[in-house]
Amino acid sequence: MRRPRLMYVPFWMTYVFLYTPIVVLVVMSFNSDDSPYTFGGFSLKWYGELASDANVREGLINTLIVAVGSTVLATALGTLLAVGLARHSRSRLLDAISVMPAVLPDLVLGIGLLVFYATIKATLGLYSVVLAHTVFGMAFVTAVVRTRLANSDTSLEEASRDLGATPFTTFFRITLPQLAPGIVAGALLAFTLSIDEFVIASFTAAPLEPTLPIVIYSMVRFGVTPEINALATLLLAVSFTVVIAAQRMTRLTESLS
Template sequence: MRRPKLLAVPFWATYIFLYVPIIVVVIMSFNASSNLFVWKGFSLDWYGVLAKDSAVLEGLRNTLIVAGGATVLATVLGTLMAVGIHRYTRGGLIRAYATAPALLPDLLLGIGLLSLFSLLQMSLGLHTVLISHAVFASAFVTAIVLARLANVDPTLEEASQDLGMGAGRTFVRITIPQLAPGIVAGALLAFTLSLDEFVIAYFTAAPQTPTLPIVIYSMVRFGVTPEINALATLLLVVSMTVVIAAQRLTRITEAI
């Protein structure tokens, strides 16, 4: 059957609408001019300006602290939650609750977490952002590890215990290695989600401890500059690298 050529029009129009602005941002980050609409030659000067911006460096430091801590916490909680759901529950209700943070709007989740911290009388800071991102990212880790658990052979664990190895050692030496591709893929996805997340961080961060997306937002309010283009390009490279790595590991998980 021949496909109508008109179907290609909305397809390519959508791709142009989504990706052309991103390509323009990347190109203009290498512009020697401070004018975003005038190209004056290739230059890396704006990356040098970016490296000397104290606000950006502080936001990057805060973001890496939050993303690193949230990744570790989300990976541990998500893995244990997935194993518990797979082994001890039946039906989809518990699974739905476990993955709910990934489906809820960020605005709703941010307001809910802020209300919880206020109820517990917790002062806002990097620790509240870290906890919030861990809650958000753990849902994605849970979903990925659950997909991996569907392909794990339970007879290996049974054989291990029959040979005298306890449940704890069996989990560490048999179960975890089988889940490793899914765990690593979930951790990488959790890291990139925390790295780019703005809405939840905006509600749960203190004014004196902004993350990098909040710093970018404060800079963009006064207009987009080549420095912001350079920063957006670096974030794009990091995010794409992590996402591609996570996708590759997910494919390995499905193939094994």
């Protein structure tokens, strides 16, 4: 039975509503005019302005340091947590606790981490942001790896142990290769979330070491400029690329199951 074409109208209207602002932002990033609201012609000058902006460069470097560091930690800890929950300590309570940082409001998590740092009298810096991003990045890595573990074949692990392999040998030679697509997908998600995260970083970063989202916020307070549009376009490109890669890895995980 052929569906009426009018049924697709709400579907396409939703996409238009969601993506029209993004398209406008990308187009205006190539604006030759100084005004962010009128298009005066095609130009790449605002991308050149970004390259010469010291604050943007510093924020980008800090963001990459935080994103790479937190991704490494979150991937390692999240993978171990997922394996532990799936293989050694099956508990719905522990499962809920493992994903709690992903569902808690960023404001609550940021305030909690700030209070924790103040309690242990730790000074704020890039390391404090790395640890903060690791906390919520672990939740996403754990969830993705758990999905892979739930559909993995345990017979190979059992055969490895029956043949005399140690638990470490079984983990590194059998379990870890099976989990590789899920681990990569979780790492890509953690990296993307860390790059775009603002609220938690604003509570846990040092004033003299801002991440790129904090730099963008400080620029937007004085008004939106084509330079901000160009910076947002670059962040969108990175985010879309990493998210698509993570989605492909997730599908690969499901196809191998």
